Amino acid sequence: MAKKYEPSKIEAKWQKFWEKNKTFAASDKQRKPKFYCLIEFPYPSGEGLHVGHPRPYTALDILARKRRMQGYNVLYPIGFDAFGLPSENYAIKTGIHPSVITKKNIATFTKQLKSLGFSFDWDRVITTTDPAYYKWTQWIFLQMFKNGLAYKAKMTINWCPSCKIGLANEEVIDGKCERCGTSVEKKEKEQWMLKITKYADRLINDLADVDYSEKIKIQQINWIGRSEGINFKEKVKDLDLEFEVYDSIPQTFLAQTFTVIAPEHPLVQKLIAGTKYETPVKEFVARIKSRKAANRFVIEKELEGIFTGRYVANPFGTGDLPIWVASYVLADYGTGIVNCSAHDERDFAFAKKYDLPLKIALLPTDKDHAEKVKSLAEFYRAPDGVIQEPLEFKGLRWDEAREPIIKYIESKGYGRRAVNYKIRDWVFSRQRYWGEPIPMVYCENCKATGASATGWIPVPENDLPVQLPNVEKYEPSDSGESPLAAISAWVNIKCPVCNAKARRETDTMPNWAGSNWYFLRYIDPKNRKHLADPKKLGYWLTVDWYNGGMEHTTLHLLYSRFVYKFLYDIKAVPKAKGPEPYAKRTSHGLILGAGGEKMSKSRGNVVNPDEVVKAQGADTLRLYEMFMGPFEQAIPWDAQGVMGVRRFIEKVWNIYQGQVKIEKKCSEALITLTHQTIKKVTDDIESQDYNTAVSALMILTNKISDEKIMNKFVAVALVKLLAVFAPHVGEELWQMLGNKKSILAAAWPEYDEAKLLNKNTNLVIQVNGKVRDMILVRADLTEQEAEKLAKQSEKVLKFIENKKIVNTIFVPGKLINLVI
RNA sequence: GCCCAGGUGGUGGAAUGGUAUACACGAAGGACUUAAAAUCCUUUGGCAGUAAUGCCUUGCGGGUUCGAGUCCCGCCCUGGGCACCA
Secondary structure, three states: OOOOOOOOHHHHHHHHHHHHHHHOOOOOOOOOOOEEEOOOOOOOOOOOOOOOOHHHHHHHHHHHHHHHHHHOEEEEOOOOOOOOOHHHHHHHHHHHHHHHHHHHHHHHHHHHHOOOOOOHHHHHHOOOOOOOHHHHHHHHHHHHOOOOOOOEEEEEEEEOOOOEEEHHHHHHHHEEEEEOOOOEEEEEEEEEEOOOHHHHHHHHHHHOOEEEEEEHHHHHHHHOOEEEEEEEEEEEOOOOOOEEEOOOOOHHHEEEEEEEOOOOHHHHHHHHOOOOOOHHHHHHHHHHHHHHHOOOOOOOOOOEEEEEEEEEOOOOOOOEEEEEOOOOOOOOOOOEEEEEEOHHHHHHHHHHHHOOOOOEEEOOOHHHHHHHHHHOOOOOOOOOOOOOOOOOHHOOOOHHHHHHHHHHHHHHEEEEEEEEOOOEEOOOOEEEOOOOOOEEEEHHHHHHHHOOOOEEEEOHHHHOOOOOOOOOOOOOOOOOOOHHHHHHHHEEEOOOOOOOEEOOOEOOOOOOOOOHHHHHHHOOOOOEEEEEEEEHHHHOOEEEEEEEHHHHHHHHHHHHHHHHHHHOOOOOHHHHHOOOOEEEEEEEEEEEEEOOOEOOOOOOOOOOHHHHHHHHHHHHHHHHHHOOOOOOOOOOOHHHHHHHHHHHHHHHHHHHHOEEOOOOOHHHHHHHHHHHHHHHHHHHHHOOOOHHHHHHHHHHHHHHHHHEEEEEEHHHHHHHHHHHHOOOHHHHHHOOOOOOOOOOHHOOOOOOOOHOOOOEEEEEEEEEEEEEEEEEEEEOHHHHHHHHHHHHHHHHHHOOOOOOEEEEEEEOOEEEEOOO
């Protein structure tokens, strides 16, 4: 009897079934091959799930379900990255403890995620704010400290005056706070730092061994910014001072005519001490610093400098170089001091502005152009320019001259090879309440006795976790101290080493801390002795497929690779698994509002997934999000498009309600199309072409519907293929076909290579590459037969009459082209 | 400025160098209905033509090829990332 398609009924039914039967539980003891697929766990915000969330979750859910049907033991876990500012800000407003809010939000998220039928293993849920979890986040920090990778340093940080929080470089977008959009200021603060720079080379080199999309690799490589060059040794004339200057393009070194130093550089004071330059230079430095602090500094417009009165003593036998303080020099890249030449655009402009000497060591081949460059009328640097000096290398191209000149510089003793990186050590302190406490204690006595050089003592591992105490007020202070600093009973403790009075670190960790390693905890979420059991790690690692947002490429993804490499080095994860956590990384595109703009509350264009589920069902939402467009691309939401997908599901549903008969025999064309569809869907899921996979299912469905008769093979194949995209309706139809177990226990459909081709095909007849006719022929037609048929076509005849055929191109089963 | 994607109907988009516009949305017409919704059928890149049919069409300009949305060269535009890194 024909039943109506009622998504709310069947979806509730199957969600209950899966929960009761633990259909998605991953087993740690299995002979099956394992497959670990991972999505970025959500931050449980008060707004609840957004339609953007299900896009990647559905994509990997499809993969997870397919792998189960292919016989894998699949781990597809979910958790919550629950530390973070929104909960804390809400607490400030309402006085409700962040843990209370977090609990409530997680309940909402859980309900919503379950309503979408994702095949997550709900027995392995983790939450980063759980002390049993952050115990291990703190443990990792302690290991970093013990291995010299965590250190406290006073440094200029990016300070958001609104959030009252220090930000990592990665969290500053266009000089503004990533979260609230307030202009970021510079502030001097003592901060815990992690030495990610020590891993810079490995983070680049090991990319060769992982399957990440090229754009992710390139973005990480550019972010790390490895640069090779020369450190030149320099002496200051008339002063007992030496320093080095870094140059990544040393082949024009003989064009260097002056030296610039960053205003913040400590050496500046020594250069000017006691000279008539002291006062004006100090004033200059103060001015530039204050403008930089306010973040009102536009480099192109403000090339400013002042002479220090000092010179570099004749570095290359061609004379002394005046030393200037210049606004455009970075203090924290290279050595903070740079030799300048006419072949750097900024140096050129700076020299013009202050009338400094310039010299040419590279010329273009074009004569007129060369004259222009010689006369210093124009800046010049190009790989095909010709070296003029040193004379030994005159005539070499600029790019070819690099290595020989570097060797020359080394042999002369002017300098030595050096490497620099754009990436900086990672600022790991936040002056906030709702984060993992940094498990460190400061002890004056230990510093005085020399028991600790810095006075910083790690909390003993047995005392972990250092739990967040309850607070009355969550507001951070303007002084930049965390709200924790106000709780003296928590702050003031006895030193774990000497028992003297000591105080706890009151900074907390950034919200990246908990997400660095969460994928390890899923493997063994309740372990109390280790961050995860080594045997289980050995079974489940490496993560086979990790999908996430492009916006995390230089944040979470890079951080977690770094942390994993560290854990690998200290043998906290199995050596046999290698130094990379994720074998494959892909990324999804954003879902935009209907107009193509970002979805946001203020624009009022946010689509609530609950409403879509209520009106059309979870299967429709899932299928629509896969069908809407290429997975990696940002796509606007289209409510009409959702309806189209719903119509498709109903069409399939009706087919199985007796609208199409299942008989022993059906048309050969339908069998062929079914094989083609199995192949297409099988392949497209692997290449993440979900939109074309869905369209292939629609084509097959349309065909079945037209034919009115299908056989068991076709009926089973369509349900199985559909079931990974739309699991509820998939299970329901599977049951209607007489099956008792979940469709995930059934095998993924196989196609027969021999049955992919149609017996008959449309042969395209071209004349000079233009389509003139099309005839239905046997697919195995020979060239001779095809040519004969082509020449008989009336439509073709018109074009070849009285012409000589000089060539024939034949593509079997597809096309014949007559060239006249 | 540098690096990475991309530019195809009214819209989202599809196309191993081989029928451009699959699939879906929207629109128009029709059937059913007292009516509407839902559903079903037909049409739907442009121009000319009653039609058969012909010509044109994948941002622009060249090139390679029997044949180019696809490959090469030079531009233009859009999106994303980086940006005082010497």
